[in-house]
Amino acid sequence: MELGQGIVLPFRMGLDLSAAKPTGYFLVGDEKTPIPEISISGDSIVFGFSEYGAEMRGTWNGNQWLGDYLRHRSSGTKSFAFSASPEGSGSSGVATASAGPFPAGNFQVLFQGQDRVDDTTAAKMWTKDGRLYGTFIAPDGDYGLLAGKQVGGGIQLSRFTGWQAIVITLEGGGEKWSGNFYAA
Numbered sequence: 001m002e003l004g005q006g007i008v009l010p011f012r013m014g015l016d017l018s019a020a021k022p023t024g025y026f027l028v029g030d031e032k033t034p035i036p037e038i039s040i041s042g043d044s045i046v047f048g049f050s051e052y053g054a055e056m057r058g059t060w061n062g063n064q065w066l067g068d069y070l071r072h073r074s075s076g077t078k079s080f081a082f083s084a085s086p087e088g089s090g091s092s093g094v095a096t097a098s099a100g101p102f103p104a105g106n107f108q109v110l111f112q113g114q115d116r117v118d119d120t121t122a123a124k125m126w127t128k129d130g131r132l133y134g135t136f137i138a139p140d141g142d143y144g145l146l147a148g149k150q151v152g153g154g155i156q157l158s159r160f161t162g163w164q165a166i167v168i169t170l171e172g173g174g175e176k177w178s179g180n181f182y183a184a
Helices: none
Strands: 002-004 012-016 023-028 031-034 037-041 044-049 054-060 065-073 076-084 105-113 116-128 131-138 146-151 154-160 165-173 176-183
Touching: 002 076, 023 154, 054 076, 131 154, 146 165
Parallel strands: none
Antiparallel strands: 012 023, 023 031, 037 044, 044 054, 054 065, 065 076, 105 116, 116 131, 131 146, 146 154, 154 165, 165 176
């Protein structure tokens, strides 16, 4: 999914579209998040997230599902282009521990913006079975499980569940990392 500013949010999912009532889930690490509403009409596939005012609409061309992720709000609808193809035709979006120096442990997070610094968030990062994972824990709750991959000289942590679309990019090493937070 393209979040803009050159940021691409990888996502994984499992689908069974052969049943009378199609089913599926998004996969972040080993965590499965069910897709609540799936409808198919010809080559058109729609995932609905009514409770969250979001949907994914696209067309299957025989190799890829191409479309838009839509966030409906009272201020208007935001649209983000996406493409999805069967696994094996590209990267899983998850890094292995041998790919680079990954942060591990607990970190204090300093979000900066609009002339203030918010230091009330913590992060925890770890590797499991050779893969990088993390979460950011804010006063209002955690961001959920994030899966990591190496991007250029840094890492990218991401999560997509149909209503959560998060990318955190980090560069650095050792005990100090810095980067950017993107959410749709």
